[in-house]
Amino acid sequence: MPNRDIVDLLTRDDFLRELHHLLWMEPAERRGKWDPGWNCRDHAFIVGFVLRLLRSEAEVILGRAMFIVGPSGEKVPLGLEQSLHAWLAIDGDGYFDLSLRLDESVMPGGNWLAFRRG
Numbered sequence: 001m002p003n004r005d006i007v008d009l010l011t012r013d014d015f016l017r018e019l020h021h022l023l024w025m026e027p028a029e030r031r032g033k034w035d036p037g038w039n040c041r042d043h044a045f046i047v048g049f050v051l052r053l054l055r056s057e058a059e060v061i062l063g064r065a066m067f068i069v070g071p072s073g074e075k076v077p078l079g080l081e082q083s084l085h086a087w088l089a090i091d092g093d094g095y096f097d098l099s100l101r102l103d104e105s106v107m108p109g110g111n112w113l114a115f116r117r118g
Contacts, residue, residue: 003092006056010047010098019043019098036101043099044086057091069102 009015023046025037041060048058065085070077080102087097 003056003090006051006054006090007093009054010050010096016098019046020101022046023099024101038099038101040082040097040099041086043097044088047096047098048088051088051090059089060086061089061095062086065097067100067102 023039023042025035025039027037028035044060048060051058063085065082065087067080067082068077069079085097087095087099089095
């Protein structure tokens with residue numbers, strides 16, 4: 001399957017809806033830390049498995065990640081750091097993370113880092 005077709009498949013609304021229904025958990029404090037319920041390792045594993053079925057190569061990347069949202073209107077940019085996160089490097093298509101849910105309603109205000117304009 002050509003790479004563009006794979007990207008289109010992975011980002012289809014119906015695929016993402018089912019993937020997230022299966023894997024997202026309720027955000028909650030777990031073991032003393034806030035867990036947004038992304039279930040990133042399982043997302044990376046299942047999407048990587050789907051890619052192998054489509055005869056494409058992917059590698060799971062584990063590490064620290066920072067996600068930046070904004071700025072928008074009067075809002076300053078916000079950042080969220082994940083000290084342990086998993087995503088995929090897909091051969092020829094770059095990096096993919098289908099686990100993210102960056103909606104502020106699932107993240108307590110204290111977990112976002114505000115970036116002030118200098």
